[in-house]
Amino acid sequence: MKVGSIFLSLFLILVLFLSFQSLKPKMGFEIPKGWPKPLYYFDGNEYTEEKFQLGRKLFYDPILSRDNTISCATCHVSFSGFAHTDHSLSHGIDGRIGRRNAPALINMAWNPYFNWDGSMGNIERQSMEPIRHHDEMDFNLDSAVARLSSDKKYAALFREVWGVDQITVRRMIQSLAMFTANLVSSNSIYDKVMRKEAGYSFTTQQENGYRLFKKECASCHKEPLFTNYKLKSNGLPMDPFLKDYGRAEFSESYKDSFLFKVPTLRNIEFTFPYMHDGRFKKLKDVLNHYANLDPKTNHLSKELKKIKKLSSNEQKDIIAFLYTLTDKEFLYNPRYQFPR
Amino acid sequence: MKLLFLAAFIVVSFYTISQITCRFEMNDSTLKTGEKVQFNNDTSWIQIDELKFYIQYSPFFSDEKINGGSVIHLIDVNDSLTYQLPFTEDGAHSNSMFQFAIGIDSVSTMQTQFSGALDPSLGMYWAWNTGYIHLKLEGKSNLSIQRNNEFQLHIGGYSLKNNTQRWLETKLKIVDGKPKLIFDLTKFVLETVNFQKSPMIMIPGIEAVQIANGFHKLVHP
Known part of the structure; x- marks a missing residue:
């Protein structure tokens, strides 16, 4: 009986230990607080x-x-x-x-x-x-x-x-x-402000940019990853040299014409030039494109048909906010x- | 009278350098980015949109010929603030010749701390095995069959056979008592660059080396 109890106790300890191990986050990869679960979680490819x-x-x-x-x-x-x-x-x-x-x-x-x-x-x-x-x-x-x-x-x-x-x-x-x-x-100024870390806050311009961003841009560039990972057509005219039809080249479906993945805006300050063909060198060119977008453009995604024509100052405010997404600890x- | 000549000779030939300023010319006028330029009566045209290059030189400006230098400075034609070449010490100078390199030496490339002029965010860094782009010339020409008639010359490479750093020597032009380093693109784009055959050079190799061999045409001997 005594020996049986010892074995049972050891078995329970082992079960508890294994359960605890499976609950521990995978070493080397941690999900930042408040973020959704990643889609790749190293199943069948354990971290070492x-x-x-x-x-x-x-x-x-x-x-x-x-x-x-x-x-x-x-x-x-x-x-x-x-x-x-x-x-x-x-x-x-x-x-x-x-x-x-x-x-x-x-x-x-x-x-x-x-x-x-x-x-x-x-x-x-x-x-x-x-x-x-x-x-x-x-x-x-x-x-x-x-x-x-x-x-x-x-x-x-x-x-x-x-x-x-x-x-x-x-x-x-x-x-x-x-x-x-x-x-x-996940360690940009934006992240630190969101985490309410001491010493970090937005300037008035960044705050205004953030407010505008949430209203005008966040439906596609969704926080905290700053993309919704959807395929969208952003109204860029096709480059006649590259003749890139986007997703349609892969799916061979007309309705997929000019669909490209919504990119993350994290570290956008340093990922220039922008867009799928790198046609814009500066963020102001990107904002200017959206400000002058014709809602009747063929294949334009629905989110962009109702986009507000942002003023020059509003664009500057958004850019000031976007710079807070720079994560030098990462770069x-x-x-x-x-x-x- | 002799004394006057002597004084004039000293003033002209011996002055104190505090700063050298770069100037860019093409086709007998100041280089303007984003504008088409035609040479002679030729129907072909060239438009320079971007010219960035590293220049390496000694921080101590002196008469002695110094084949080496610890100052690495990035010149961007579209940013006039980069036209001033910084020196750590003013030096007396008597012959207006200036030695410098276009490009970065291999030791500085391998030991880079990725800061200052060598910060990769400045758009001149390739990768660990290819180093930095030494000279980047981009624009358009009707001779190029690439997208929008573009040409992109990214000239770099630091390994022995692909090394594209070139040491040059040029006579400074004294304007209002101040030394100017004149870069004239005319001969370089007409004689060294082949916009038809090689409008895109993006990696180290023989084509990049051939362009680097023409760097001396950017300055007057």
């Missing part, structure tokens, strides 16, 4: 620091491009929210130019889909796109895996992280996803930079 570091190394290594010249970081620079500051279109090997602006990689774990047209629905598989894309890294996945396998350092790293000798496409993309899913930006975080 070693895996994060492997993903980080892969992200910065041109080894994944056909001619060893282009890495993910070529177009996704940490200092600009992992966008490509001052570059309207993405760059690839042999100096090739893509058709779209390299999007910022911020709070990726909350993204239901990726690419400007939302054509990819999984953060792990998303990393295969630029590797295979003719105008980006122009490689194939088997060759990428073979190259990694023949590299002694990578062979050892994958063995250490995954516990097996074989490098596979799945392990490669899950390692990359471990890095990109952990790029969380200059050494943990996200090239592993020297």
Whole structure:
């Protein structure tokens, strides 16, 4: 009886311990207070620091491009929210130019889909796109895996992280996803004001900009992620050179013409140039576009048909607010930079 | 009379430098961004929208030829505040020649602290393995078949064979007693840049090196 009680107690302790472990947040990834649950929660790809570091190394290594010249970081620079500051279109090997602006990689774990047209629905598989894309890294996945396998350092790293000798496409993309899913930006002035942290408050202009923003912009750029992740047509005339029909190119459906993903506005100060084709260099150009939008524009999303024509001063106030979304702790975080 | 000449010679040839100011010219007039320029009777035209480049030089302005320099300054044609080259010390100078580099040396590239002129948010940073864009020239030309007739020359690279930093020497022009560093784009865009064949250069490599080899045409010898 006594022995039975001891076993029972030990069993209960074990059950409690395991329950507690499952309730603990995954190490290295924390949901900022008040934020919704992310869509990617590392199921089947458990967080380890070693895996994060492997993903980080892969992200910065041109080894994944056909001619060893282009890495993910070529177009996704940490200092600009992992966008490509001052570059309207993405760059690839042999100096090739893509058709779209390299999007910022911020709070990726909350993204239901990726690419400007939302054509990819999984953060792990998303990393295969630029590797295979003719105008980006122009490689194939088997060759990428073979190259990694023949590299002694990578062979050892994958063995250490995954516990097996074989490098596979799945392990490669899950390692990359471990890095990109952990790029969380939640320490801007806006966040600190919202959290009522001591010493942080909006100026009168920022406060006014925030009020206008909530009224005129937040239906698409929803707090706290500053996007609703929907596909919208924002009334930009099609660039006759790029001939980009947006989501319709993927879905082959006319009703999807000129639909592009609503981007996050976090760190917008540094993610210029703006829009899917990087046509606007300055935020004032973007605000000016919306201020002069013709509600009769073909395919225009319904939210924009009733947008108020903001005055010049109102636009400036909104821009002042948008600058409060800059998170320098994120932009200059050494943990996200090239592993020297 | 001899004394007068001697005094005039000293005034003209020996002055104190406190600041050098840059000036930009093209086709015998001041460079204006966003405006089309035609050369001679040619039907082709060029419009410069953006010109940004790093200049590296010694903080101590002196007569001695110094092949190196710790000052890295980013010049932006669209921002006249960047036209003044800062020096940490004023120096007596007697021959108006000025040595400087267009671009950043490899050590500064690799050891960058990502601050000041080297802050990546200034739009000149590529990546760890390619470093900084040394010179960025963007605009339009009817010779370019790219979107909206655009050309984008992002010239950079710091590894040995792809290095695009170039050391130059030029004679400063003295205007109202103040030294001016004149950059004249005419020869550079007419003789070095091929708007038809290579309107887009975005990576280090042979095309970027060829452009860098023409940097000397930006200044008068």
